[in-house]
Amino acid sequence: xxxLKDVRKTYREPDGSxxxxxxxxxxxxxxxEQAVLMGRSGSGKTTLLHVIAGISKPDAxxxxxxxxxxxRLSEAGRDRxxxxxxxxxxxxxxxxxxxxxxxxxxxxxSFAGRSADGQRARKLLERVxxxxxxxxxxxxxxxxxxxxxxxxxxxxxxPKLLLADEPTANVDAxxxxxxxxxxxxxxxxxxxxxxxxxxxxxxxxxxxxxDRLEDFNQAVALA
Amino acid sequence: MxxxxxxxxxxxxxxxxxxxxxxxxxxGVMLVVAVLVIHGVVNQSFMNNSGLxxxxxxxxxxxxxxxxxxxxxxxxxxxxxxxYTYYQEFTEGRFKPYVDKAIPxxxxxxxxxxxxxxxxxxxxxxxxxxxxxxxxxxxxxxEPDEYYGAVIGATVARQAGLxxxxxxxxxxxxxxxxxxxxxFTILGVLxxxxxxxxxxxxxxxxxxxxxxxxAKPLDDEPAAKPHSEGEHHDEHAHxxxxxxxxxxxxxxxxxxxxxxxxxxHAHEPAVxxxxxxxxxxxxxxxxxxxxxxxxxxxxxxxxxxxxEHAHDKEHADDKAHDHEHSHAGHDHGHDHGHDHxxxxxxxxxxxxxxxxxxxxxxxxxxxxxPPELMAPGLLKKVNKENLAQAVLPIREMSSLFTMFVxxxxxxxLGLTVLIVIVSGIGILVSIYNSMSERRHEIAVIRxxxxxxxxxxxxxxLESILLSLGGGLAGWLVGHGLIAALSPWIAMxxxxxxxxxxxxxxxxxxxxxxxxxxxxxxxxxxxAAYRTDVAKALSAxx
Numbered sequence: 048x049x050x051l052k053d054v055r056k057t058y059r060e061p062d063g064s065x066x067x068x069x070x071x072x073x074x075x076x077x078x079x080e081q082a083v084l085m086g087r088s089g090s091g092k093t094t095l096l097h098v099i100a101g102i103s104k105p106d107a108x109x110x111x112x113x114x115x116x117x118x119r120l121s122e123a124g125r126d127r128x129x130x131x132x133x134x135x136x137x138x139x140x141x142x143x144x145x146x147x148x149x150x151x152x153x154x155x156x157s158f159a160g161r162s163a164d165g166q167r168a169r170k171l172l173e174r175v176x177x178x179x180x181x182x183x184x185x186x187x188x189x190x191x192x193x194x195x196x197x198x199x200x201x202x203x204x205x206p207k208l209l210l211a212d213e214p215t216a217n218v219d220a221x222x223x224x225x226x227x228x229x230x231x232x233x234x235x236x237x238x239x240x241x242x243x244x245x246x247x248x249x250x251x252x253x254x255x256x257x258d259r260l261e262d263f264n265q266a267v268a269l270a
Numbered sequence: 271m272x273x274x275x276x277x278x279x280x281x282x283x284x285x286x287x288x289x290x291x292x293x294x295x296x297x298g299v300m301l302v303v304a305v306l307v308i309h310g311v312v313n314q315s316f317m318n319n320s321g322l323x324x325x326x327x328x329x330x331x332x333x334x335x336x337x338x339x340x341x342x343x344x345x346x347x348x349x350x351x352x353x354y355t356y357y358q359e360f361t362e363g364r365f366k367p368y369v370d371k372a373i374p375x376x377x378x379x380x381x382x383x384x385x386x387x388x389x390x391x392x393x394x395x396x397x398x399x400x401x402x403x404x405x406x407x408x409x410x411x412x413e414p415d416e417y418y419g420a421v422i423g424a425t426v427a428r429q430a431g432l433x434x435x436x437x438x439x440x441x442x443x444x445x446x447x448x449x450x451x452x453x454f455t456i457l458g459v460l461x462x463x464x465x466x467x468x469x470x471x472x473x474x475x476x477x478x479x480x481x482x483x484x485a486k487p488l489d490d491e492p493a494a495k496p497h498s499e500g501e502h503h504d505e506h507a508h509x510x511x512x513x514x515x516x517x518x519x520x521x522x523x524x525x526x527x528x529x530x531x532x533x534x535h536a537h538e539p540a541v542x543x544x545x546x547x548x549x550x551x552x553x554x555x556x557x558x559x560x561x562x563x564x565x566x567x568x569x570x571x572x573x574x575x576x577x578e579h580a581h582d583k584e585h586a587d588d589k590a591h592d593h594e595h596s597h598a599g600h601d602h603g604h605d606h607g608h609d610h611x612x613x614x615x616x617x618x619x620x621x622x623x624x625x626x627x628x629x630x631x632x633x634x635x636x637x638x639x640p641p642e643l644m645a646p647g648l649l650k651k652v653n654k655e656n657l658a659q660a661v662l663p664i665r666e667m668s669s670l671f672t673m674f675v676x677x678x679x680x681x682x683l684g685l686t687v688l689i690v691i692v693s694g695i696g697i698l699v700s701i702y703n704s705m706s707e708r709r710h711e712i713a714v715i716r717x718x719x720x721x722x723x724x725x726x727x728x729x730x731l732e733s734i735l736l737s738l739g740g741g742l743a744g745w746l747v748g749h750g751l752i753a754a755l756s757p758w759i760a761m762x763x764x765x766x767x768x769x770x771x772x773x774x775x776x777x778x779x780x781x782x783x784x785x786x787x788x789x790x791x792x793x794x795x796x797a798a799y800r801t802d803v804a805k806a807l808s809a810x811x
Contacts, residue, residue: 094804102716122721123721126716127719127721137714137717141717144283145279154271156271157273200718204719
């Protein structure tokens with residue numbers, strides 16, 4: 048499902064020098080697999096997720112998702128691909144405050160080239176236990192509820208790959224497990240490949256596959 | 271979810287800033303609409319009204335535009351007069367071949383803020399407005415022999431609270447020095463015409479002449495003091511005994527005038543001014559049909575048919591007349607309790623003492639050709655003489671609009687368009703300022719799969735929604751304002767403007783606003799377009 052090969056990504060520092068962030072020889076995740084990626088701060092976890100999602104373009108290498116090397120796509124092509132095939136759950140939820148819960152979920156459907164499916168949005172919110180909060184705006188929801196809306200939004204387009212960037216970091220301990228369970232069960236039900244980035248050992252130890260970025264990112268290893 | 275809805279939600283999220291920029295746009299558009307509609311409708315109405323069944327106006331030499339404004343719109347100050355005999359040149363003299371209709375009008379008096387127009391019944395019989403005949407909401411037209419009969423316009427009736435049967439006294443000029451004149455009785459109220467005639471009080475020209483100071487002094491009498499607003503002179507001029515063996519008479523009364531008619535006495539305005547409240551009394555010694563009736567009797571007759579004859583007769587029997595004169599072979603006794611007659615009869619003013627302010631002429635149609643073809647010939651003939659001038663009202667009004675009103679409208683329109691542009695810049699500032707706080711939202715939308723062009727388009731839609739929303743509100747308020755001011759405009763100009771009165775240029779407002787919104791939205795839209803998604807997502811929301 049996901050294959051990274053010889054992926055390199057650098058940033059230019061203010062003084063003009065080049066700062067290598069990613070140098071990944073190879074990294075794979077199979078279809079329907081659920082994997083955890085751990086790493087220390089600044090190890091390039093978020094950058095790696097951005098490259099996989101097509102938000103950032105690597106300087107070099109192959110980023111193949113569901114058979115498509117998105118590194119070779121134009122920005123617009125990557126946007127379309129992301130809308131179609133990738134779900135993204137952010138650490139800070141990133142719900143739009145002016146939209147209700149169901150509108151936030153439908154917003155995730157708006158750019159995939161298909162008409163928004165209100166019925167699916169409703170079912171997804173019911174699936175994450177928010178059937179009674181459809182028309183509530185994010186400020187009226189608890190943080191746990193907000194993250195559940197974000198999960199529903201990420202699943203809205205039936206993605207092939209779901210990326211979660213520290214999804215429990217801003218959620219209280221009581222709701223962390225609820226979010227992880229929700230992500231895992233939902234991805235299993237829809238056969239979605241799941242890649243979670245986390246700092247939390249309690250989360251990581253629940254997954255059969257846990258990778259440390261430092262182990263395969265040469266840029267960090269050499270730093 | 272449509273992009274429109276996404277844009278609308280964004281506007282809602284910034285409700286206060288959006289409302290303020292929308293209001294600013296609304297005010298700008300309101301002013302544009304007001305300028306366009308008022309100018310367009312007034313322009314149209316002025317042009318329409320400059321053809322009220324005639325195509326040439328003849329009046330004293332002087333300002334051509336003044337003549338048109340006076341005689342067609344009853345605006346401006348009255349101009350000089352021309353001799354009545356000159357008017358007769360149009361009805362039976364050398365200009366006759368050019369003329370189909372010629373209606374005289376006499377100006378100079380007011381009733382409250384409304385102009386009083388002396389004319390003949392033909393004004394309403396022969397002229398029309400926009401191809402429509404004048405109709406009466408109440409009562410009827412005055413007859414030639416109803417010297418003190420009057421017809422009033424709809425606006426006058428409404429605003430002055432006058433109705434059929436009421437009397438009014440025209441006054442000359444305005445302010446404390448205004449002279450009060452003889453009362454006229456309202457015989458008819460016109461239906462609204464949307465023309466300046468709605469603001470006029472039309473009195474029988476014969477009665478107008480009998481009003482003090484309206485008679486032109488004869489050459490052999492001492493010069494009377496000139497009138498403040500025209501060539502009306504002291505009414506005592508016609509007190510003198512004067513033979514009128516050769517005079518021509520008003521065509522309306524030509525059959526009533528004898529060649530050797532001697533004016534024993536005339537209307538006594540000094541007496542008439544000392545009005546009393548006694549009821550009108552008409553005396554018809556021989557019951558002649560040609561006797562000059564007081565219109566109050568006629569008006570009352572309309573309402574109380576069968577009663578008034580007895581009343582008249584009773585008074586005729588009871589009351590001896592103070593003055594009587596022979597007129598068209600009839601002895602005529604006329605005694606009114608009103609100040610204008612006060613027990614003496616009326617006699618038409620001699621032609622030599624008559625003047626008219628203007629003549630409304632419809633040129634003759636020769637061989638089926640349009641009457642306009644005869645107008646240049648008539649203009650040439652009249653204007654080569656020194657006595658009077660003939661003008662084409664439509665041409666004068668076109669000149670006025672071209673030289674003065676159009677540039678003024680252009681200036682006003684320029685200013686209001688500037689206001690709209692400033693409002694547009696307000697939208698730009700509002701959206702652009704919001705971009706820094708919205709950069710994160712834009713990045714989220716991008717992360718959900720929206721392309722650069724999509725977020726750019728969403729911001730442009732926001733700008734368009736704000737502009738169109740504000741513009742629509744401004745359009746409605748503008749038309750509402752115009753409708754609210756309509757009575758005032760109608761009073762000032764005689765032109766009625768309704769809420770749903772549109773001008774073609776208004777159709778430009780919507781595409782204009784879209785273009786403006788696109789221009790002012792372009793900068794923030796480009797900011798959205800250039801948003802670095804990865805960087806904005808990393809920033810704390």
